[in-house]
Amino acid sequence: MKKKGIGYASTFYGTGYGNGFPDESRATAKIENNGTINIYVEVSDVGSGGKSVMWQIATKTLNIDEKLVNVINTNTNSMKDSGTAAASRQTYNTGNAVLNACAKLRDNINNVINKTEKLSSSDKIKKIFQHMKKNNISTCEDGYFKANTSKIHEKDGQGNPYWPYTFGAQRATVIVDTETGKIDILEIVSVNDAGKIINPTLAEGQVEGGCLMGVGYALMEEVNLNKGKIKNTNFSNYIIPTSMDMPNIKSYFVEENESTGPFGAKGLGEPVMLPTAPAILNAIYDAIGIRFYELPVTCERVLAALKRK
Known part of the structure; x- marks a missing residue:
């Protein structure tokens, strides 16, 4: 039956490592002289789509044509530590680091163009790059994020573990x-x-x-x-x-x-x-x-x- x-x-x-364990992510956003912006971030994509998510966060934050952004995540010699692909942490932790780097770089770009203007072509980015270099404005910014957790207090069980x-x-x-x-x-x-x-x-x-x-x-x-x-x-x-x-x-x-x-x-x-x-x-x-x-x-x-x- x-x-x-x-x-x-x-x-x-x-999500994250939790319980006060250092849970940090880093990323770098850099304007290249060929008219593109590279995001250097050690996001380990183990089938979860982490690289695509970082790319989406970057393009949205920079207000840029999606074809002009590259996410570079496979050469640890080119980037800083973003932590592991574990504890369901990459979108939140590393995504925040990418957002931080791109927001700072966009602020620098806004010294050259209107803050609502979209970066729509490589030629435009090349001109922005040259203008920023001429005026000693940084074309590369690092982003950082640390999860806000703490250990559980043994006496009363209180704390912010995750x-x-x-x-x-x-x-x-x-x-x-x-x-x-x-x-x-x-x-x-x-x-x-x-x-x-x-x-x-x-x-x-x-x-x-x-x-x-x-x-x-x-x-x-x-x-x-x-x-x-x-x-x-x-x-x-x-x-x-x-x-x-x-x-x-x-x-x-x-x-x-x-x-x-x-x-x-x-x-x-x-x-x-x-x-x-x-x-x-x-x-x-x-x-x-x-x-x-x-x-x-x-x-x-x-x-x-x-x-x-």
Whole structure:
């Protein structure tokens, strides 16, 4: 018999390293003599679209034609430390550093042209560059940002361990086959408050990838040990979800502006995967009335639990 269940879960997630650990990002915006502006920033793009986000922040802040901006992020000899691609921190932390560098450079440019004028051609930038050099106005500015967190006070538990927080909720709809123990996920609805979404397409991709990782955590991925040695050391026997396991995912964003973020943005990467497994477990309970406290919920574990029930 196939039984349908619906489950919900919610999360909040503090972005950045947190708890007073130094969490700093740096960037440099420089006008080149060929009529372009280079952004030197050590943003590690591990599939999250960080480079594209930095490019968008830069073009908006500089008020410049998008084709005239280059983001250079692969040569650590050319840039300062921006921290790791971890803790869902790059958009907020490093984005603020890029914004800071570009805002200072635009202020310098405003000494030469009207502050509302768009930088629309390389020829115009070349002329601006020459004028700035002639008048001893800096054509290169560094940007810096440090997250505002503090350690928790041991006596009273007070403090500011993380900032900002990303919020989310998910609904999972599943079908449980009580004869085979197989669990099929029909749909996941994901709603997230990550501040202003700078790139909606990339954000939607983050949600889809995070939800699928949550599916693997809930139903498939398991490390098997034999006397402390991992038995399933490759993807032929360590099972992860593929495109064939992708359920229908609907993503929605509540764009509450974060006043301290670049154009109101916060982090999104890791928070989207956190509610998925709990929502699936709640949906399984709704379908067959059994709580599972061990992951993954495999067919064998479902059948064993049904037998005990």
